[in-house]
Amino acid sequence: xxEPYNNVSTSHLLGSVPAVISEEKSTxxxxxxxxSMQIFPPNNGGGGSNRGYQTxxxxxxxxxxxxxxxxxxxxxxxxxxxxxxxxxxxxINRMMSSFYPIGGDFFSKIDxxxxxxxxxxxxxxxxxxxxxxxxxxxxxxxRHTNTSASWSFDVGYVNVAACAIYGYSIVVPLAFFFLLxxxxxxxxxxxxxxxxxxxxxxxxxxxxxxxxxxxxxxxxIILAAGVDSACFVAxxxxxxxxxxxxxxxxxxxxxxxxxxxIFIKAWFFP
Numbered sequence: 594x595x596e597p598y599n600n601v602s603t604s605h606l607l608g609s610v611p612a613v614i615s616e617e618k619s620t621x622x623x624x625x626x627x628x629s630m631q632i633f634p635p636n637n638g639g640g641g642s643n644r645g646y647q648t649x650x651x652x653x654x655x656x657x658x659x660x661x662x663x664x665x666x667x668x669x670x671x672x673x674x675x676x677x678x679x680x681x682x683x684x685i686n687r688m689m690s691s692f693y694p695i696g697g698d699f700f701s702k703i704d705x706x707x708x709x710x711x712x713x714x715x716x717x718x719x720x721x722x723x724x725x726x727x728x729x730x731x732x733x734x735x736r737h738t739n740t741s742a743s744w745s746f747d748v749g750y751v752n753v754a755a756c757a758i759y760g761y762s763i764v765v766p767l768a769f770f771f772l773l774x775x776x777x778x779x780x781x782x783x784x785x786x787x788x789x790x791x792x793x794x795x796x797x798x799x800x801x802x803x804x805x806x807x808x809x810x811x812x813x814i815i816l817a818a819g820v821d822s823a824c825f826v827a828x829x830x831x832x833x834x835x836x837x838x839x840x841x842x843x844x845x846x847x848x849x850x851x852x853x854x855i856f857i858k859a860w861f862f863p
Contacts, residue, residue, distance in 0.1 A: 676709045676783060684711055691791045694825035699791075700784060700833045707783045712790025716762045719797050723758070724751040726800050727861030734863075737806060753860065761853055762789050769830075772842065778834050788829055792822045792850065796857060803862040811862060819854025823847040 688711070690699055727750045735744050766785035773780040799818040803811050827847040834842070 673709075676707065678706060679708045679710050683708075684714075687711060687787075687791050688715075688794045691794050691825050692821065694821060694828050698832070699788060699825070699829045703784060703787050707781070707787045709783065709786050709790065711794075712762055712786050715790055715793050715797065716758050719793055719800075720751070720754045720758050722797050722800050723754040723857065723861045726804060727754070730804055730862045733804065733806060750861065757853075757856065757860075758793070761849075762786070762793060765789060765849060769842065769846065773834065773839070776839060776842075778839060780834075784833075788826060792826050795822050796854070800857075800861075803858065811858065815854050815858040815862075819851045822854065823850035826850050 683706075687699075687702065690702065728746050731747065732744050763786070766789045767782065770780045770782045770785050795818050799814055802814050805811060805814075824847070827843045827850070830846050831843045
């Protein structure tokens, strides 16, 4: 009870003067580990990865994954939405690729997102272009030979163009799909429709050049366009089924595409 009170710490008392710290001790630094604030998300009743806590910071990029099988029936519109998921830049890029068949990498471009928008849009545009310009070419040729003869618009060009273009762009890829499946080669019908659809784009452009009133030049134009389009289909088809001996299939695709070009010239621009 008689112990001195000199050892009692007075640093906590009001008005007390803190002790002087020597310079040696003042150089000592304490490193506090960086702490990260953590927040608890509200409990929405969900399970799985939503439970627990999350670190406060920039949220990671989340890419919405498509379900492995989004087919909901033939008569369901949602089944076809995935094949129209393209914008203008993608469509233009794929149309420009149809002019350069040497690369043979068209399937690698559309592998993640094949579309049938190009098939429908390009085929429909080509039908009306052939019907209108075919009638225009007939009028110019008739006026060139006989200026006094009467001329009337031939509506039958629309029917022929629709049957030929829609039939070719749908039936031919479908036939190659079943043929390659029968031969034991993996094939994708949507990718085939996409390939053949964009291969028709060149015929839209050269249809305007076929109005030139020089028969030899028109044949050179249509044959050049036909060979370019046929090479685009054949070389990309060859790269798609690489490793299988299906040379006859590639040759058949080339010949059919060239035959379509000759048919366009002979029927609509005689």
